[in-house]
Amino acid sequence: MTVKHFFKTVKYLIVFGSILTFNASADVLNAEQKKQMALLETTALNSELSYQIVESLTTEVGHRLMGSEGDKKAIKWAVAKMNELGFDKVWTEEVKGTFWQRGDVQAKIISPYPQPISAIALGGSISTKKAGLTANIAHFKTFADLKAAPDNSLNGKIAFISYRMERHIDGKGYGPAVGARVGGASVAAKKGASAIIIRSVGTDNNRTAHTGIMRYEDGIKQIPAASISNPDADMLINQLNRGGDVSFFLKLIAHSDPEVEVISANVIGEITGSEFPNEIISIGAHLDSWDVGTGALDDGLGIGIMLAAAHHITQLPQKPKRTIRVILFAAEEVGLLGAKEYMNLHKDNMNNHIIGAEWDYGTGKIYKMTSGVGEEALPAIKELSKYLHPLGVELSLDNDAKAQSDMSLLSNAGMPSMNFSPDALAYFDYHHTENDTLDKINRDDIKQNTAIYTLFAYFAAQSGIDFRK
Amino acid sequence: MTVKHFFKTVKYLIVFGSILTFNASADVLNAEQKKQMALLETTALNSELSYQIVESLTTEVGHRLMGSEGDKKAIKWAVAKMNELGFDKVWTEEVKGTFWQRGDVQAKIISPYPQPISAIALGGSISTKKAGLTANIAHFKTFADLKAAPDNSLNGKIAFISYRMERHIDGKGYGPAVGARVGGASVAAKKGASAIIIRSVGTDNNRTAHTGIMRYEDGIKQIPAASISNPDADMLINQLNRGGDVSFFLKLIAHSDPEVEVISANVIGEITGSEFPNEIISIGAHLDSWDVGTGALDDGLGIGIMLAAAHHITQLPQKPKRTIRVILFAAEEVGLLGAKEYMNLHKDNMNNHIIGAEWDYGTGKIYKMTSGVGEEALPAIKELSKYLHPLGVELSLDNDAKAQSDMSLLSNAGMPSMNFSPDALAYFDYHHTENDTLDKINRDDIKQNTAIYTLFAYFAAQSGIDFRK
Numbered sequence: 001m002t003v004k005h006f007f008k009t010v011k012y013l014i015v016f017g018s019i020l021t022f023n024a025s026a027d028v029l030n031a032e033q034k035k036q037m038a039l040l041e042t043t044a045l046n047s048e049l050s051y052q053i054v055e056s057l058t059t060e061v062g063h064r065l066m067g068s069e070g071d072k073k074a075i076k077w078a079v080a081k082m083n084e085l086g087f088d089k090v091w092t093e094e095v096k097g098t099f100w101q102r103g104d105v106q107a108k109i110i111s112p113y114p115q116p117i118s119a120i121a122l123g124g125s126i127s128t129k130k131a132g133l134t135a136n137i138a139h140f141k142t143f144a145d146l147k148a149a150p151d152n153s154l155n156g157k158i159a160f161i162s163y164r165m166e167r168h169i170d171g172k173g174y175g176p177a178v179g180a181r182v183g184g185a186s187v188a189a190k191k192g193a194s195a196i197i198i199r200s201v202g203t204d205n206n207r208t209a210h211t212g213i214m215r216y217e218d219g220i221k222q223i224p225a226a227s228i229s230n231p232d233a234d235m236l237i238n239q240l241n242r243g244g245d246v247s248f249f250l251k252l253i254a255h256s257d258p259e260v261e262v263i264s265a266n267v268i269g270e271i272t273g274s275e276f277p278n279e280i281i282s283i284g285a286h287l288d289s290w291d292v293g294t295g296a297l298d299d300g301l302g303i304g305i306m307l308a309a310a311h312h313i314t315q316l317p318q319k320p321k322r323t324i325r326v327i328l329f330a331a332e333e334v335g336l337l338g339a340k341e342y343m344n345l346h347k348d349n350m351n352n353h354i355i356g357a358e359w360d361y362g363t364g365k366i367y368k369m370t371s372g373v374g375e376e377a378l379p380a381i382k383e384l385s386k387y388l389h390p391l392g393v394e395l396s397l398d399n400d401a402k403a404q405s406d407m408s409l410l411s412n413a414g415m416p417s418m419n420f421s422p423d424a425l426a427y428f429d430y431h432h433t434e435n436d437t438l439d440k441i442n443r444d445d446i447k448q449n450t451a452i453y454t455l456f457a458y459f460a461a462q463s464g465i466d467f468r469k
Numbered sequence: 470m471t472v473k474h475f476f477k478t479v480k481y482l483i484v485f486g487s488i489l490t491f492n493a494s495a496d497v498l499n500a501e502q503k504k505q506m507a508l509l510e511t512t513a514l515n516s517e518l519s520y521q522i523v524e525s526l527t528t529e530v531g532h533r534l535m536g537s538e539g540d541k542k543a544i545k546w547a548v549a550k551m552n553e554l555g556f557d558k559v560w561t562e563e564v565k566g567t568f569w570q571r572g573d574v575q576a577k578i579i580s581p582y583p584q585p586i587s588a589i590a591l592g593g594s595i596s597t598k599k600a601g602l603t604a605n606i607a608h609f610k611t612f613a614d615l616k617a618a619p620d621n622s623l624n625g626k627i628a629f630i631s632y633r634m635e636r637h638i639d640g641k642g643y644g645p646a647v648g649a650r651v652g653g654a655s656v657a658a659k660k661g662a663s664a665i666i667i668r669s670v671g672t673d674n675n676r677t678a679h680t681g682i683m684r685y686e687d688g689i690k691q692i693p694a695a696s697i698s699n700p701d702a703d704m705l706i707n708q709l710n711r712g713g714d715v716s717f718f719l720k721l722i723a724h725s726d727p728e729v730e731v732i733s734a735n736v737i738g739e740i741t742g743s744e745f746p747n748e749i750i751s752i753g754a755h756l757d758s759w760d761v762g763t764g765a766l767d768d769g770l771g772i773g774i775m776l777a778a779a780h781h782i783t784q785l786p787q788k789p790k791r792t793i794r795v796i797l798f799a800a801e802e803v804g805l806l807g808a809k810e811y812m813n814l815h816k817d818n819m820n821n822h823i824i825g826a827e828w829d830y831g832t833g834k835i836y837k838m839t840s841g842v843g844e845e846a847l848p849a850i851k852e853l854s855k856y857l858h859p860l861g862v863e864l865s866l867d868n869d870a871k872a873q874s875d876m877s878l879l880s881n882a883g884m885p886s887m888n889f890s891p892d893a894l895a896y897f898d899y900h901h902t903e904n905d906t907l908d909k910i911n912r913d914d915i916k917q918n919t920a921i922y923t924l925f926a927y928f929a930a931q932s933g934i935d936f937r938k
Contacts (some may be wrong), residue, residue: 059704059707059708059711060582061582062583062584062585113528113529113530113531114531115531115763116531205904205906205908206675206677206904207677207762207903207906208675208677231904231906231907231908234906234907234908235527235763235906235907238524238527238528238907239528293676434587434676435674435675435676437674437676437700437703438700438704438707439699439700439703440674
């Protein structure tokens with residue numbers, strides 16, 4: 001035991017009282033349910049099912065951007081997989097949107113030292129004119145620096161933001177970096193820029209640039225937006241550091257027709273509760289992915305975990321008391337469209353959404369759980385943590401969790417939530433790139449992840465606890 | 470000290486006698502020369518020069534395949550850099566060859582599950598027909614399995630060799646893997662295949678396939694040859710594992726005109742010896758690179774080390790007694806053309822090539838040195854090792870070294886050689902890919918590498934030792 005771990009353990013004991021006291025208090029689960037928890041843990045920790053589900057999705061479907069052929073295939077795949085895995089009810093709920101189609105991108109430094117640049121269009125970007133555009137680079141180290149540039153100071157230039165995302169176990173480097181990706185284009189356009197390139201929002205050193213959604217502000221001229229890989233950003237800076245002008249060529253072909261509506265779907269499956277079928281424990285992930293890689297981590301991993309967790313529970317001799325609902329959301333990447341539609345349809349039933357949790361980041365073991373529940377439910381959360389602690393999960397002292405990504409909309413509408421924090425050190429090496437492929441799934445870690453969601457769902461379904469605030 | 474390290478040390482002491490005995494014996498270097506060795510070590514370990522040279526090459530030139538614009542630029546760059554760094558003599562020696570031009574490659578699985586595939590043409594491959602070709606995959610786990618296939622068994626098929634290179638510190642996984650890349654096409658053609666794809670000869674999991682030279686056998690039908698990235702090879706296998714036919718599309722545009730001669734050059738620089746100008750200590754690397762990435766590791770790293778090593782020696786108050794020659798070979802990647810031409814021009818002077826060493830693999834610290842010298846020179850090698858041991862270099866008990874890559878031709882012609890073995894664990898993650906870029910250079914390790922080549926060159930130049938067998 002490391003010193004750090006020792007102090008963590010001491011903290012744990014102080015907060016929850018001694019293990020003896022804890023065990024002596026009235027538990028939420030009875031002896032039979034505890035046996036089922038142990039069985040589920042053993043099953044999940046020894047099962048390849050969640051990995052096999054990701055293998056199936058990445059092999060048979062591949063990437064699946066809202067509106068694409070892959071998206072349609074993924075919906076069929078998910079319905080078939082849920083039926084095959086023994087869900088009691090499986091259905092889809094239509095989600096409408098548009099289909100942004102990536103075309104080719106070509107980028108290169110023209111002078112002083114001509115070099116090819118690995119680039120990728122940001123999701124939602126418009127095209128350059130067909131012949132592309134050539135302009136000098138205006139370099140900003142941060143998005144804030146770009147914002148501070150005077151009006152018209154970028155006339156006829158390509159803005160370049162070179163801020164590099166930091167690597168952290170909780171992925172907290174993403175927040176400070178992603179603003180330039182989402183909002184950089186309109187800010188640059190206001191200053192007169194004819195295009196924007198940003199250093200990839202990613203922690204790797206691969207020449208596979210990172211995509212991700214960007215947005216144009218209403219009433220501001222739309223300009224093309226791309227990211228370039230980290231090694232290319234370094235090289236561009238090296239050329240800029242020599243002091244003269246750097247001339248850059250960008251050709252970007254993308255297509256989106258806001259007039260043409262495309263249809264996707266949330267895919268939902270349930271294990272119907274034996275005693276309280278209208279009380280819903282929801283666990284989720286998103287079914288869509290960016291149109292690069294095979295979406296193995298984002299969010300194939302979440303899909304594998306959720307489907308396997310539910311399947312393990314279907315294999316118990318008795319059904320859970322409450323309903324366990326797996327929601328695979330459509331069109332998360334392009335703006336939580338599936339989650340928004342889910343809220344449209346189910347907003348009047350949020351009281352029936354007893355508690356929920358999503359998986360939408362990370363590649364490694366879960367090391368922390370954080371609740372977002374009513375005070376009276378905290379003892380139950382502490383009991384749940386007792387089952388998860390042997391798997392390496394510490395209970396956070398905070399009680400302010402929103403569920404991740406899609407489910408944050410449900411949390412915001414009052415659904416009690418759990419947040420499980422996985423190791424995300426390597427996640428942003430692959431996120432939104434061609435490298436998001438099956439080999440990035442750690443076959444041990446996914447078992448731990450699955451065990452935790454399985455135990456959470458079963459515990460919440462059996463507990464009878466009202467988790468509301 | 471680890472147990473392993475302890476035994477290594479014991480072995481060292483047994484082989485070379487006790488340190489006391491060793492120090493008491495007559496040394497090759499005198500006290501003044503030892504002072505210079507210490508000064509060179511300190512200088513090299515504290516200098517950013519070798520890194521700066523790689524930065525300059527990768528920023529201002531980029532990749533530089535034999536015959537390309539980059540190749541021409543690299544020659545000018547090298548001549549200018551040697552002059553700037555204080556070499557006494559700088560010259561070029563013409564090398565003739567052909568220019569193989571990579572075009573686009575498109576690869577995808579057509580059925581059962583359509584998916585795009587990241588592929589790259591192998592160097593020297595012919596094109597497919599313009600429209601590309603579609604054929605079923607014939608899968609072989611090893612090159613030996615392909616060789617064992619009956620004649621005509623591959624008629625109308627694309628051969629796929631899925632052998633995965635192993636990761637080892639000394640890069641020894643490359644040998645068993647690279648045969649399929651070099652010779653696979655002609656073997657597959659003999660069995661009737663219309664094309665061949667191989668799993669990348671690389672240890673990474675990036676979707677940046679590895680290129681490298683391939684050869685057609687005389688008199689055998691030439692078929693297109695490409696490699697696919699490791700994640701794509703995994704996915705193709707996953708589709709094959711489902712049991713049915715897998716239909717694959719490959720379109721590969723490459724161009725080479727054997728009738729058109731292109732000119733490159735070896736770039737050579739010398740610090741002329743003060744006492745024995747005709748006795749040459751040669752250190753080298755190759756100037757060309759594949760036409761992907763910026764050739765930072767392969768072989769920018771070697772170039773940076775050699776130029777910096779020579780520069781540090783030019784800064785001493787007195788010139789070395791023997792000549793130190795830095796040879797930057799042309800066209801290594803396409804078949805050691807520069808080294809062959811060097812032998813053509815200098816074969817009658819091999820007796821003047823006192824000893825030589827090249828750098829052409831690895832990314833990390835040097836951990837081993839191996840000599841290839843006459844028995845009588847072994848005490849001098851042992852003395853050299855005394856200077857390098859504090860830098861983490863163990864002397865191998867073997868005395869059978871050939872210099873690396875280009876310089877192996879000089880070794881084969883009788884030049885005594887040293888081989889310095891760097892950590893190559895990560896090298897084949899980047900080798901011959903778009904990811905071979907400046908960020909892969911470890912700024913600490915390159916200092917150690919440079920210190921070792923600097924000390925070797927100076928020691929050999931001052932030693933007066935005849936290293937011949």
